[in-house]
Amino acid sequence: MMKNIFPIIILLFGNLVYAQRSKIDSLYEFKYPELKNKFFDYSDHNKVSQAKQIAKYYLQKAKKENNTIEIAEGYTLIHLNEDCPTALKYIDSLAIITKNIKGIYPTKTYLLKGNLYYKYDNLKAALDNYILALKYAKEQNDKKQIAYANMSIAYINSYIGKNAEAAKIFRYYLYNGNDIIDDYEHNQMRIALISCYLEINKLDSANILIKEGQKYAIVGKNKYDLDPYSYLSGTYDLKLKKYNTAITKLSKVYDNLIKINETNANYALFNLGKAYQGAKNKGKAVETYSKLDSNVQKSNITFPDLREAYTYLIDYYKEKNDKEKQLYYIDRFLKVDKKLDEQLQYAFTELPKKYDTPKLLEEKENIISDLKGRKRILYVAISALLLILLSLLYLYYKAKKNEKQHRKIAQDLINSIERKNVETPQATLAPMQFQNIEQVDIEDRATKTIPEDVTKFILKELEIFEKQEHFLKKGITLSSLAQSINTNTTYLSEVINSYKEKSFTTYLNDLRVDYALKRLIEDKRFRSYKLAVIADELGYNNAQAFTAAFKKKTQTTLSTYLKEIEKTQTIK
Incomplete structure (x- = not known):
């Protein structure tokens, strides 16, 4: 989505008036609300110097009148119109002047500081x-500030790819925020929600x-209101593979946006490059992505999709055998990739894997050797390749x-389960060997803090929990289980630690994994399910959580276990 197309900062100032006024001859005639409206009027029409003049006078007037608010x-x-270090100083001054002001x-x-950091990537x-803003807003029970903080975090979620989560927040405030946000902010939510919908293909x-937004913009007085919708409309056409229409719209909106916000313009430029790609116009795609790279170098503000632009440029110049430009864009890719990794600390699983860092570094060394033709560099490259080869051999071994x-562990697990099936053919899928509660040595093992009858009761309930396979339900927590069996979390945790000799989390995972071990052997249809479906049936929220628990419990991998089951049953 467009990262700054509607800066969240505007959300902090309530209703804005965008009426045009005649040129200011003297500022002292205006009151604070009028000055503020005039400031935003100039800002929204990209008249930065006039906006700065208004802000400077506003602050001087307030100081002269000793008006803290x-x-x-x-x-x-x-x-708002300063560079990051200077702006931070003003925000620090704001923090000092308001330290005793409640509300x-x-x-x-x-929120202001978060917006500033967001603006500067x-x-x-x-x-x-x-x-922190959300924390203080909740302490004050300020619904409006809570909304602003939630929306701000939603913008970040959208930026890092969590568009489905972000859409929930934007949709909520779009349709339920009439008493919290004004018309301008309402429009922001619409634009943000459209961006999320486009990303998740709704x-x-x-x-x-x-x-709906275009109709809103047409009746507005700010001529830039149509630009975000033109961008989104162009992106929508791109999604529909209407490449020529997308090119027309995105080219026009880029020319408009570059005049007011280069960061926003870069999003339009990236999608324009994508449209040229779709239209099979490699020359224009390369020209567009090259311009995008030039813009990014000026601002040093990145976004995740940039990696796709660089991989396209690298591939293009590799195909053209232009090693100098290939090397240049590899270097650019590596710099941007490093910054994105540092910024997001997030694995971009949806982005192309073709040019991962190790491979690019290796290609870089080869290209340098070809271009320079120096024996010393060639020897270094060969040595590096040998080291890589030895490393790969070691890793392979x-x-x-x-x-x-892993195969040995898997085989042992399969044999163990099959032996138990022969010995107890009527056993259910539940993995535990249940003991009569009366046979458990309560006195020897019970903690002093829990009455004996309570311990017996909890153990009995756990036995039912295991036999009836309630551990397969989603969302089970120590608290929810304690509530379901009418005890408290302290007692339940102590009993599980004492009698199961493990934590609640390990206890729950062990039950699920033991169940999976047995059912995967006995139920061929269950084995054929996709991993996400298997994990879901076992009560996990995602496949990664299940595979991690499986590996921790068994010391082998799920894929190895499944392969060994198939081998065993094929032999039979």
């Missing part, structure tokens, strides 16, 4: 400040909102050894 607003206005502070201060710092819903160990 308006001094704070002055710092807020004046920081919207310090929530607003943290420091997502971690932005998120930290948004979370194209019909996106198109409905685009048309280690992998084979681990694979053999």
Whole structure:
């Protein structure tokens, strides 16, 4: 989505008036609300110097009148058109002046700081400040500030690819925020929700909102209101593979956006490159992505999709055998990739894997050798390749050894389960060997803090929990289980630790994994399910959680276990 197309900062100032006024001859005639409206009028029409003049006067006026609230607003206005270090100083001054003011502070201060970091591509710092803002907003029970913090965090979720989660927040405030957000902010939520819908391919819903937003923009007085919808409409056409239409719209909106916000323009430029790709116009795609790279170098503001642009450029110049440009874009890719990894600390699983870092570094060494033709570099490259080869051989040997160990463990597990099936053919899928509660040595093992009758009761309930396979239900926690068996979490935790000799989490995972071990052998249809479906049936929220628990419990991998089951049953 477009990262800054509707800066979240605007959300902090309530209803705005965008009426045009005549040129200012003297500012002293205006009151604070009029000055503020005039500031945003200039800002929205990209008249930065005039906006700065207004903000500077606003702050001077407030200081002269010793008006603390308006001094704070002055710092807020004046920081908006400054570079990051200068803006941070103004926000720090804002924090000092408002430290004894209750209400919207310090929530607003943290929101402003988060917006500033977000604007300058420091997502971690932005998120930290948004979370602090949410904390203070909740302490004050300020619904409006809570909404702003939630929406700000939703923007970050969308930026890092969690569009489904972000869409829930944007949709909620779009349709339920009439008493919290104004018309301008309502429009922001519509744009943000459209962006999310486009990313998760809810194209019909996106198109409905685009048309709704265009009608809103046509009746507005700000000529830039149509630009975001033109961008989104172009992106919608791109999704529908209407490449020529997308090219027309995105080219036009880029020319408009580059005048007011280069970061936003870069999103349009990236999608324009994608449209040229779809239209099989390699020359224009390369030209567009090259311009995008030039823009990014100026601003040093990145976004995850940039990696796709660089891989396209690398492939193009590799195909053209232009090693110099190939090397250049590999270097650019590596710099951007490093920054994204540092910023997001997030594995971009949906992005192309073709040019992962190790491979690019190896290609870089080869290209340098070809271009320079120096023996010393050639020897270094050969040595590096030998080291890589030795490393790969070592890793291959280690992998084979681990694979053999995993197969042995899997075979032992299968044999053990099959022996138990022969010995107790009527056994259910539940993995536990149940004991009569009366036979358990309560006195020897019970903790002093739990009455004996309570311990027996909890053990009996756990026995029912295991026999009836309630551990397969989703969302089980220590608290929910304690509530379901009418005890408290302290007693339940102590009994599980004492009698099961493990933590609650390990206890729950062991039950599920033991169940899976047995059912995967006995139920061929169950084995044929996709991993996500198997995990879901076992009560896990995702496949990764199940495979991790399986490996921890069995010391082998699920894939190895499944392969050994198939081998065993094929032989039979």
